[in-house]
Amino acid sequence: MSVMSTDSITAPAPAAPSAHRRALLTWLAVYPTITAAFVLLGPYLGHLPLPLRTLVMTALVVPVVSYALMPLLLKAERKFARRQGRRK
Template identity: 35%
Template sequence: MEREGKALAADELDGQHRHAPGVASVHVRVIVTWLAIFPLVAVGMTVMGLFANGWSPVLRALLLTAVVVPTTVYFVVPKLLLAYGRLSRRRQMP
């Protein structure tokens, strides 16, 4: 969406206080991101507990985030946002 020739960020509002069409609000993106990260971290910590007990916490965090962050950003969050968009469009249909 543009305002005076300038593109709006995903969480900015236009002059009529509307979000850009098809863009989830920052609040929805926070919830979606948490829903993506929490299960991945829980599973990752459980699996790492099988082989990384003696590792330093920094090394465990490095390995866990090296797997969780790309998985979340490239796969899980886009799928969750797509599902959210489909649900929100269904609600808006008469």
């Protein structure tokens, strides 16, 4: 007789948002982050060549969006989707 460990029981993964919602969530994270980065760092980076400015901006923006903003937005989207499901 085998005993099933509770470690092997996992909750089902939440459904991923549609491609349209993911695109919207990504835009909601990227646009304000890039805008803020340009406002804050633009005066300091303006003298650099465009490829170097782009490198610095993306080196800062991508981690902020990937590790901070997208998880928050995806969590909010899951809560929103659950509420919408209950209303139907």
